[in-house]
Amino acid sequence: NAGVTQTPKFRVLKTGQSMTLLCAQDMNHEYMYWYRQDPGMGLRLIHYSVGEGTTAKGEVPDGYNVSRLKKQNFLLGLESAAPSQTSVYFCASSLQRISNQPQHFGDGTRLSIL
């Protein structure tokens, strides 16, 4: 009963380094999302995907890239990490766009950029 799984759970990077965060879901959901959560602020949408091979920009996409090569996986990439990208990153998935089904969230990746 895995649901949404994010790897890694913690990571410390130096400014300028690159990395990829992996999100995997086993619920056959079409839609997947990447959010960031910062202190005192609500979650903000970075990028989202409405199906395999498709991606779209969210509210705060700058400095991030994403890929959805397989339906069950959604990758978030930081090409050149900056201290402003220190945050907790959450992946979510949902069955369909407009429905009475909520989004399901992973446990988050805590990322620190030094």
Added chain:
Amino acid sequence: KQEVTQIPAALSVPEGENLVLNCSFTDSAIYNLQWFRQDPGKGLTSLLLIQSSQREQTSGRLNASLDKSSGRSTLYIAASQPGDSATYLCAVRPNDYKLSFGAGTTVTVRA
């Protein structure tokens, strides 16, 4: 742009007291509103989802109301327990893919 506000940012109550958490949003053109619970170091767990055509939803000790015209939702938790201590997030969904989140209310229930 949709703005979602949750006041207060933090709340501390003795065990057994009823909890009332408030959420307000600026644009009434929403498809649904969701309440989430977030435990420290964990992801979000969906508690209740209210469609825009509904006035309230109930699950056990939880009851959420929605007044779309005034841009407000309230989450009631009856007879609070220490296990209810968490951060509660409200999110509204406009007619697209996004959720707009409030910053949350952190609840502490004292034994």
